[in-house]
Amino acid sequence: MTSVPPEPPESRPAEPHAPSEEAGRPIGRRVLLGTLGLGALGVLAAPTLQRGLEGFLGAAADKDPTGLTGLLPNGGGFRYYSVAASVPHKDATDYRLTVDGLVDRPAAYTLDDLRSMPQTRMTRDVQCVTGWRVPGTPFEGVRLSRLLDAAKVRPTAKAVRFTCFDGTYTESLTLGQARRADVLVALRMQDKDLGHDHGGPVRLYVAPMYFYKSAKWLSGITVTDEVRPGYWEERGYDVDAWVGRSNGRSDDPTS
Ligand SMILES: Nc1nc2c(c(=O)[nH]1)N[C@H]1C(S)=C(S)[C@@H](COP(=O)(O)O)O[C@H]1N2
Numbered sequence: 001m002t003s004v005p006p007e008p009p010e011s012r013p014a015e016p017h018a019p020s021e022e023a024g025r026p027i028g029r030r031v032l033l034g035t036l037g038l039g040a041l042g043v044l045a046a047p048t049l050q051r052g053l054e055g056f057l058g059a060a061a062d063k064d065p066t067g068l069t070g071l072l073p074n075g076g077g078f079r080y081y082s083v084a085a086s087v088p089h090k091d092a093t094d095y096r097l098t099v100d101g102l103v104d105r106p107a108a109y110t111l112d113d114l115r116s117m118p119q120t121r122m123t124r125d126v127q128c129v130t131g132w133r134v135p136g137t138p139f140e141g142v143r144l145s146r147l148l149d150a151a152k153v154r155p156t157a158k159a160v161r162f163t164c165f166d167g168t169y170t171e172s173l174t175l176g177q178a179r180r181a182d183v184l185v186a187l188r189m190q191d192k193d194l195g196h197d198h199g200g201p202v203r204l205y206v207a208p209m210y211f212y213k214s215a216k217w218l219s220g221i222t223v224t225d226e227v228r229p230g231y232w233e234e235r236g237y238d239v240d241a242w243v244g245r246s247n248g249r250s251d252d253p254t255s
């Protein structure tokens, strides 16, 4: 009935999802200014290059005491993560979100179904467990609690399991965590429809927890009788992933 005991800090994941820039190599002023020059030339228009630069600049921002990198027009700080080599694209024509398990009313929502429900907008910091943080990021979508209420969760239920159409990633929350007002089935981020790279058309957004909880490409919500550790949790991350109070880290809370 309870979650697995948290791993001690010594057993941090064997496969950290940190990019190589995290290794601690300092990034010099000259490299930084050279990169600024690239942005001014408009090279950022190429999406794949932009992604590479975002990763690079995110790392630079971690290490740059002047905060200069914060001025770059790159959408700021996010890094692209996927544990799957390729992920299909889905849109309003083929996207479905199923709700099943220990419920009396299973459901399958289309994107239009989700868009027609009351939307909640929240602006909080985003914090990845590898150290990067993106301040003040608006997310918008349907409260998970609303979908759970609509499904009529049975009294024996204790937890929720999330699955993704990348075919690999999973996550979990206790039912109590899942019913918090700051947990969204998010359709928008930074006041735009969620793009594919950020887990669109629909991702989970668990504001008070490390960003690995916020499963991208969300396709399934299954109500269960116990917490089943998710993808990264089977590889050492804490199941209860409160920012600043888990994973041996002391970050400022995001909520
Ligand atoms: N499906 C899926 N969701 C995921 C991940 C993933 O690899 N696959 N990575 C997680 C981690 S560790 C982080 S930090 C964020 C990254 O989100 P982003 O790619 O939008 O920056 O997604 C989380 N959700």
Ligand SMILES: [Mo]
Pocket: 017, 081, 128, 129, 130, 211, 212
């Ligand atoms: Mo992360």
